[in-house]
Amino acid sequence: MSTQTVLRYNGSAERHFPRQNSLSEKSGPQPLKNIGNVADFTRPQKNKYTYEVVEGIAKWLQERTSIKPKIGIICGTGLGGLTDEITDKEEFPYTDIPLFPSSTVAGHAGKLVFGRLEDKEVICCSGRFHYYEGYNNYQVTLSIRVMKILGVTHLVMSNAAGGLPSDYNVGDIMILKDHINFIGMAGGSPLRGPNDERWGERFISTTHIYNKEMREQAKKAAEECGLGPYLKEGVYCMVGGPNFETVAECRMLKLLGGDAVGMSTVAESLVAAHSGITVFAFSLITNMCCMEYDDQSPPNHEEHLMIGKQRTALIQAWVRNLVGKIQLNQA
Numbered sequence: 001m002s003t004q005t006v007l008r009y010n011g012s013a014e015r016h017f018p019r020q021n022s023l024s025e026k027s028g029p030q031p032l033k034n035i036g037n038v039a040d041f042t043r044p045q046k047n048k049y050t051y052e053v054v055e056g057i058a059k060w061l062q063e064r065t066s067i068k069p070k071i072g073i074i075c076g077t078g079l080g081g082l083t084d085e086i087t088d089k090e091e092f093p094y095t096d097i098p099l100f101p102s103s104t105v106a107g108h109a110g111k112l113v114f115g116r117l118e119d120k121e122v123i124c125c126s127g128r129f130h131y132y133e134g135y136n137n138y139q140v141t142l143s144i145r146v147m148k149i150l151g152v153t154h155l156v157m158s159n160a161a162g163g164l165p166s167d168y169n170v171g172d173i174m175i176l177k178d179h180i181n182f183i184g185m186a187g188g189s190p191l192r193g194p195n196d197e198r199w200g201e202r203f204i205s206t207t208h209i210y211n212k213e214m215r216e217q218a219k220k221a222a223e224e225c226g227l228g229p230y231l232k233e234g235v236y237c238m239v240g241g242p243n244f245e246t247v248a249e250c251r252m253l254k255l256l257g258g259d260a261v262g263m264s265t266v267a268e269s270l271v272a273a274h275s276g277i278t279v280f281a282f283s284l285i286t287n288m289c290c291m292e293y294d295d296q297s298p299p300n301h302e303e304h305l306m307i308g309k310q311r312t313a314l315i316q317a318w319v320r321n322l323v324g325k326i327q328l329n330q331a
């Protein structure tokens, strides 16, 4: 008989996320009677995925692959081609992985790819989850915590984004130096809720969230790959989407110091940093944000996919070169 972990959703959320004491279990006064089986509203909401559930998902994967990844890669919109570079591939469609969300956005294939890149063992998410798809931030960042348990120490993330400064061009690559987290600043952090110290501490600093050493390595790699002329470094603004921004919103983002705007990445960065993973992220500028009302080129998703395809070869070579430079024992 197989000894593999069986971790299937059995229709009962309580199996994985046990309900805390319900009102009816309390010994004190119970002013509300016969209101059914309700959660305890006097306690904060628990993280949706407990450490044990994430461990279970990681174990399910470990039982099916011999790759022990130290480097995690997340492919942004239209950048799924990054997986082409990986050798000795073992692929897991998200729909096969217990408790995993599924990709719903065009340009996000929806599979986990294990394999080798520049002789290093990697795991690559070909397709990420976005808040606007209806997923909560725990679902959006589940893959990062699975990576952590699998042994990942370094994360390379990509995204498609709109450019804000006038000296940016479509096709440029912006290394994230910092971010502005509009959802997070309004209370929607993926670290909200009781903190499980096994992931990391309650209050984390984000001053150096995008690792300087990796940014420098990436700049060197860009020069070596001929990507130098297209390379920028700046501040990524995370908005909820799925609508693109109004002219007034774009102007505000620029005024606040933003260089690019997109609908992803930041929640993943925070969860990775929380658990001590070294984070590197970059944006492919797929469109320029509309700063004037008579602008005749509003952003559209199909165009973003096309720009992604056009830049794929160069970005693949760059990411491969960067992965080659990562010192796996660096903090």
Ligand SMILES: O=P(O)(O)O[C@H]1O[C@H](CO)[C@@H](O)[C@H]1O
Binding pocket: 075, 076, 077, 078, 105, 128, 130, 158, 159, 160, 161, 241, 262, 263, 264, 265, 300, 301, 304
């Ligand atoms: O951030 P990624 O996943 O690259 O996707 C970006 O591209 C989509 C819009 O075209 C949005 O989902 C935006 O966030």
Ligand code: HPA
Binding pocket: 160, 161, 162, 163, 244, 245, 261, 262, 263, 286, 287, 288, 289, 299, 304
């Ligand atoms: O202009 C944009 N805004 C938000 N998200 C995006 N993703 C690609 N381009 C954009």
